[in-house]
Amino acid sequence: MNLNTIYEYFLECESVCTDTRKLKKDCLFFALKGDNFNGNKFAKLAIENGAKYAIIDEEDYKHNDQCILVNDVLLTLQELATLHRKALNIPVISLTGSNGKTTTKELIYSVLSKKYNTSATLGNLNNHIGVPLTLLALTEATEIAIVEMGANHQKEIEFLSNIAYPDYGLITNFGKAHLEGFGGVEGVIKGKSELYVHLKAHGKTIFINETDPLQIKQAGDYSHLVKFGTKTSLVSSEPFVILEYQGKTVKTQLTGAYNFNNICVAIAIGNYFKIPIDHIIEAISEYVPTNNRSQLLKQSGHDIILDAYNANPSSMKAALSNLKLQSHSRKVAILGDMFELGEDAEHEHQTIADFAADMGLETLILVGENFYNIPHRQDHIFYFNSFESLKNNFDSLNLNSNLILIKGSRGMALERVLELL
Numbered sequence: 001m002n003l004n005t006i007y008e009y010f011l012e013c014e015s016v017c018t019d020t021r022k023l024k025k026d027c028l029f030f031a032l033k034g035d036n037f038n039g040n041k042f043a044k045l046a047i048e049n050g051a052k053y054a055i056i057d058e059e060d061y062k063h064n065d066q067c068i069l070v071n072d073v074l075l076t077l078q079e080l081a082t083l084h085r086k087a088l089n090i091p092v093i094s095l096t097g098s099n100g101k102t103t104t105k106e107l108i109y110s111v112l113s114k115k116y117n118t119s120a121t122l123g124n125l126n127n128h129i130g131v132p133l134t135l136l137a138l139t140e141a142t143e144i145a146i147v148e149m150g151a152n153h154q155k156e157i158e159f160l161s162n163i164a165y166p167d168y169g170l171i172t173n174f175g176k177a178h179l180e181g182f183g184g185v186e187g188v189i190k191g192k193s194e195l196y197v198h199l200k201a202h203g204k205t206i207f208i209n210e211t212d213p214l215q216i217k218q219a220g221d222y223s224h225l226v227k228f229g230t231k232t233s234l235v236s237s238e239p240f241v242i243l244e245y246q247g248k249t250v251k252t253q254l255t256g257a258y259n260f261n262n263i264c265v266a267i268a269i270g271n272y273f274k275i276p277i278d279h280i281i282e283a284i285s286e287y288v289p290t291n292n293r294s295q296l297l298k299q300s301g302h303d304i305i306l307d308a309y310n311a312n313p314s315s316m317k318a319a320l321s322n323l324k325l326q327s328h329s330r331k332v333a334i335l336g337d338m339f340e341l342g343e344d345a346e347h348e349h350q351t352i353a354d355f356a357a358d359m360g361l362e363t364l365i366l367v368g369e370n371f372y373n374i375p376h377r378q379d380h381i382f383y384f385n386s387f388e389s390l391k392n393n394f395d396s397l398n399l400n401s402n403l404i405l406i407k408g409s410r411g412m413a414l415e416r417v418l419e420l421l
Contacts, residue, residue, distance in 0.1 A: 336408020337368025
């Protein structure tokens with residue numbers, strides 16, 4: 001069946017679904033496959049539970065005419081997303097980067113929503129499946145779309161760009177994330193810059209932080225650049241980020257000076273799309289971070305910076321530097337292993353441990369096999385090879401702090417520390 005015919009079926013449906021447990025009535029079900037599952041086996045159940053059609057790629061599961069047989073379900077999902085994106089012909093803003101993608105996306109969404117019907121990637125659904133699902137969620141009412149793109153190896157951003165065909169793009173930063181997949185920092189820079197390559201090849205617009213030499217170098221001599229970063233100044237980051245723009249004070253509910261550039265790009269995009277500055281400031285001040293990202297909490301007499309959604313050497317050092325700036329007298333850092341670092345893992349964990357050890361913290365708690373195996377021992381540093389080990393010994397630590405930073409890779413799930421306090 002050709003793609004245009006499938007698109008007609010898609011237009012009859014209310015939404016798109018890939019999971020029968022979250023199925024909505026009159027949706028289009030895509031029977032995706034994984035290492036441990038075969039969505040074709042659930043096509044019949046999807047139809048019985050209210051899906052209007054099911055896209056399958058194994059003929060044995062074509063139970064009736066509502067099951068649409070294609071050569072490859074995933075490829076059909078991706079191609080259909082591109083067709084839909086081109087049919088709507090609305091501005092698409094894509095962003096990638098090593099750190100701050102989701103927070104930046106949400107800030108931009110908050111700003112643009114002041115004037116436009118805006119759609120954005122849900123959560124961090126930013127891969128080869130998430131990007132198509134984001135695009136297929138767009139409707140005729142959508143005026144601007146924001147598409148987050150994640151990657152852990154070369155050519156992935158190029159691939160996602162060829163699905164989304166963005167009109168605008170930005171890279172939050174180049175950092176030490178996914179070093180194993182990218183093959184080092186230079187690989188990260190090259191991989192993330194695939195977004196610039198795509199935008200330049202199609203004559204599209206790049207938002208660029210002119211205080212970042214790497215962004216300037218990677219963007220090169222290109223006529224469609226919108227520069228930002230020099231007209232905004234950081235006033236404070238204790239505990240929340242406050243900045244000044246065009247003589248106006250911008251107060252936020254974000255902790256961490258590392259969020260300064262994320263806020264700057266949201267302001268720049270708001271200006272570009274002609275949103276009044278007072279509305280931009282209002283949108284940024286209203287944004288409250290969630291999902292364990294840059295959250296400032298109070299619990300059991302402690303102020304807590306919960307930044308446990310993910311971590312890499314760049315974001316870990318930034319979080320520790322922010323902790324150092326805070327005026328609290330008794331500070332504790334609870335840090336979890338950083339994943340996907342490959343052969344750099346030992347060196348990067350040692351570097352972070354050394355940096356944290358010299359910050360004057362009252363207590364430093366390091367959790368995970370990588371941290372546990374480094375030869376760094378001081379009286380105020382405690383090592384645990386797993387969260388369970390930390391949990392079993394937590395009460396004996398007798399934390400006497402008034403500010404705690406909690407940060408680690410997603411697999412460490414260090415937000416569980418909140419249950420121990």
